[in-house]
Amino acid sequence: MRLSRYFMPTLKEDPKEAQIASHRLMLRAGMIQQSSAGIYSWLPLGNRVLKNIERIVREEQDRAGALEILMPTIQPADLWRESGRYDDYGKEMLRIVDRHDRDMLYGPTNEEQVTDIFRSHVNSYKDLPLNLYHIQWKFRDEVRPRFGVMRGREFLMKDAYSFDLDYEGAKIAYNTMFVAYLKTYARLGLQAIPLRADTGPIGGDLSHEFIILADTGESEVFYHKDILNLKTPEGDHTPEELQALVDEWTSYYAAADEMHDADNCGVAEGDLVARRGIEVGHIFHFGEKYSKAMGATVMGPDGKEITVSMGSYGIGVSRLVGGIIEACHDEAGIVWPEEVAPFKVGLINLKSGDEACDAACEDFYAKLQAAGIEVLYDDTSDRAGGKFAKMDLIGVPYQVTIGPRGLKTGVVEFKTRKSGEKEEITPEAALNRLVG
Template sequence: MRLSQYFLPVLKETPKEAQIASHRLMLRAGMIQQSSAGIYSWLPLGKRVLDKIATIVREEQDRSGALEILMPTLQPAEIWQESGRYDDYGAEMLRVKDRHDRDMLYGPTNEEQVTDIFRSHVRSYKALPLNLYHIQWKFRDEVRPRFGIMRGREFLMKDAYSFDLDADGARTAYNKMFVSYLKTFERMGLTAIPMEADTGPIGGDMSHEFIILAETGESDVYFHKDWLKADLLAEIDYDADLQPFVDKFTSIYARADEKHDPATCPVDDADLMTLRGIEIGHIFYFGTKYSAAMGAVVSGPDGKNVPVHMGSYGIGVSRLVGGIIEASHDDKGIIWPDSVAPFGVAVVNLKPGDAVCDSASQSLYDQLAAAGCDPLIDDRDERPGAKLAAMDLIGIPWQIVVGPRGMDNGVVEVKRRKTGETREVSTEAALTMVCAKS
């Protein structure tokens, strides 16, 4: 991608309405633009990050055995009336009427919709277990939307819904999602900690929030220091018995807790850590809450009809964009993990129009593209300092800077955004460095 032909409306000044780092940096980096309170347009750079996050989420859901569908944003009120949640959900639900005066709603979640799909097609326990998921826009009419996409009204979410014959089967599905979430966030360069949580309006009696560690997080999280190790998920297989793993990390080993009581904490003081955290995922087991109310039953091995046991599992895909920025930025801008960066490497031509710089920059760009390194070339007629500042602001993991002085000596400058380390090397060495680690 040539930056001279790209739509990247970066801002020099921080907008006054932006109160937290992710909101400030997403606006300054030209990733989003506010449409109305809590609702944003996603501009090209932001959309690339959003899509990369969604791809990782999708891949790990598929590996866990979940099947992707796509449910509508607008849902009929009748199915919510069946479950009993239509009146209970409150003012956060956006209620509308169609031209035939039928009650509709912009879905804040999809338990009713997916239960309706299930009951329309599944009759026997032999079709179980089943887990259906989608990645779809949702709307919750927050009374005070703030912090940009971190607490907006419209948001992109992955939600999955499991169906099992009994509580034991549902627990197996729950454990798979538990592990899937840890794997998902690890791939994004995040340390995610599961914490027992209230079920809220979703319902149920077993629930975990997944908290990512960030200095600017919403609340304190207490946890065992071993959660900071990178190898917690090594050798974990979805087909294995995951119960011992989940038990270990939800009892003594992890025991994340935002209401810390030293008298009851099972973690020794020497092993206890506390940092700030941000919720980016939530999983629930709620048994037959929806299936019993909506008649989602199957015939069991004995031929008798029984309501299926269900769980739901959400990841805030758009919220993750902000969460990653909160966890990874500095005073210059965003520091994207390689796996979700909008581009893998930026080739910065400091002197467009100079034949040697132009040729070297284009050659680097072509070779990086051929190697699958997802490059961006900054070929704008702009001051060198402004170009380098823009690359730091938007957080490209690698920068290869091509300038007349370097070309005279046969070298380019390679910068690693995460560490700030720079090295002058040949173009061939630059390609090896970047492509080996991208």
């Protein structure tokens, strides 16, 4: 992509309305624009990151055997009356009356709707286990939306729902998602820690939040330092292997502020770490809560009716854009993990209009494109300092700068955004590193 033909309205000054790093940097990098309180338009750069995260989340859900569907944003109130949540939900639910005076709502979540799909079509134990997910916009009418996309009103979420014959089956579904989440965050370039979460009236121990560490995180977390040394699982797993993995990851102490008990956490002082974190996912076994209320049953092997056991598994996709920035930024701007970066390479022409510089840049640009590498080529006539600052701000992992002086000795500058390391190497060597 040529910057001269791109739409990336960066800001030089910090916007006043932004209180946290990700909000500030997303506005400054021209990733988003506020439409109304807590509601954003995603500009080209932001949309690219959002789509990358969505793709990775989808691939890991597919790999874990979940089936993708797509439920609508607008739901009938009657479904929520069946579960009893229509009255319980309060003002966070955006309630709507259509032209025929029917009560509708903009879905804040989809337990009722997916349970309705299930009960309409699934009748036999033979059709289980089943895990249905979708990636769809949701709406929560927060009283005070803030922190940009971290706590917006309209947000993109992946939510999966599992259906099993019994608790044992539901536990396998739960463990499958637990491990899929570990893989997802690792692919996003994040170090995630599962925290045991409150199960409320449901009880049991099958509820975990996943947090990522970030100095600017919203809440404090406490954990045994060795949990960071665990290796992310790879490949496929039997139910037994899944259980062993979950046991391993949950054997280390990890708790959010409100669940932490300093005196009884059982971790030696030297092993306990306190840091800030950001919640980026939540998995939850809720058993028969919805299936019972809404009559989601199947015929068992013995001909008896069985109320199915369910769980839900959420990842905030749009929230993750902000979360990743909170975890991955420095003074100069965003530092994208490679898999989610909007472009892998920023190509800087130090002297646009100079015949030799233009030719060398065009050649480099064409070769990267031919190799399928996503590159943003700054072909504008801006000052060199402005070009460097812009590439640092938007956080592309690698920058290649081509200028008249380097061309004379046959080198380009190759900068790695994360380390800040700069090297003078030949264009061929730079290409090899990026394509290799």
